[in-house]
Amino acid sequence: MAPTLAPLWFYADVIALLGVFGLLIGSFLNVVVYRVPAGLSIVWPPSACPTCGEQIKPYDNIPVISWLVLRGKCRNCAxxxxxxxxxxxLGTGVFFALVAWRFWPFASDVTDASQLASRILTLLAFLYLAAISVVLALIDLDTHKLPNAIVLPSYLVGAVLLAASALSSHDLGRLLTAAIGAAAAFALFFLLAFAVPGGMGFGDVKLAGVLGLFLGFLGWGQLVVGIFGGFLLGGLFAIGLLIARRAGRRSGIPFGPWMLAGAWLGVAAGGPLIDSYLTLTGLAG
Incomplete structure (x- = not known):
């Protein structure tokens, strides 16, 4: 039996709730971005001011509100x-709300409980991808590295959630495209790293496999746009820096953030963009 169509306010409330959840996750991601490159535990000790060492009180650790109330200063040492x-x-909160809007199982999208479960599992998978996207982009900008401690477990987390989603909806074809996407993206970036030594780090290669897994699960259009979108966005940014004389031909520019931006372009609009391209070129069947 198809689920009853819920009122629009229900979906708005769910998306807003996941946005608030994103604010909380964003607060934790700040800790991850600081501690993982330093080789520190992300759970202990509790957060403290790096200047005076005073442990941050729970009421000073409320996302967004605490920073505004304290006017961006430590309560103890200013x-x-x-x-x-x-x-x-704020960005993580908005990011989570947008992912919820993209993947939340609206009643018109599902026909039974198995479809509902599949959509919720897919949502969880892409919320996880959103969280690590924020972390990896910031760490790569700060250190020019993509830590194994975040990238490698993402293969397992993504595979488990996406496989559970595909099995719930009895759509095993998605598992095949996800596996092909992961292997193809990894192989492409590995060959590029091998062909142009120093032009791409192996962290980018490992991240490519993760992105290929998620994009392949959504479809071939999302995979193609998501992978090559990173090259396009990164290339445009590099050209802009060269024109503005903010970088030279040998300047090292972190590619991870552009890979992630391209992947999310594929998630958001990969299917329509490929369809439009095929129609314009007359290749559409």
Missing amino acids: TPISPRYLFVE
């Missing part, structure tokens, strides 16, 4: 707190 903490929290 050391400025970077606005990036605020922007990461």
Whole structure:
């Protein structure tokens, strides 16, 4: 039996709730971005001011609100707190809301309980991808590295959630395209790293496999746009820097953020973009 269509306010409330959840996750991601490159535990000790060492009180650790109330300063020593903490929290909240809007199982999209379960599992998978996208982009910008501690477990987490989603909806074809996507993206980036030594780090290669897994699960259009979109966006950014004389031909530019941006372009609009391209070129069947 098809589920009853819920009122629009219900979906709006769910998306808003996941946005608030994203604010909380964003606060945690700030910790991850700081501690993982430093080789520190992300769970212990509790967060503290790096200047005076005073442990941050729970009421000073409320996402967005605490930063605004404290005016971006430590309560104990008045050391400025970077606005990036605020922007990461806000950005993650908006990111989660957009992912919820893209993947939440609206009643018109599902026909039975198995389809509902499949859509929820897919949503969880892409919320996870959103979280690691924020972390990896920031760490790569800061350190020019993509930590194995985040990239490698993402293969397992993504595979488990996406496989459970495909099995729930009895759509095993998605598992095949996800596996092909992961292997093809990994192989492509591996060959590029081998062909142009120093032009691409092996962290990019490993991340490519993760992105290929998620994009392949959605379809071939999302995979193609998501993978090559990263090259297009990164290339345009590099050209802009060269024109503005902010970088030279041998300048090292982190590619991870552009890979992630391209992947999310594929998630958001990969299917329609490929369809439009095939129609314009007369290749559409």
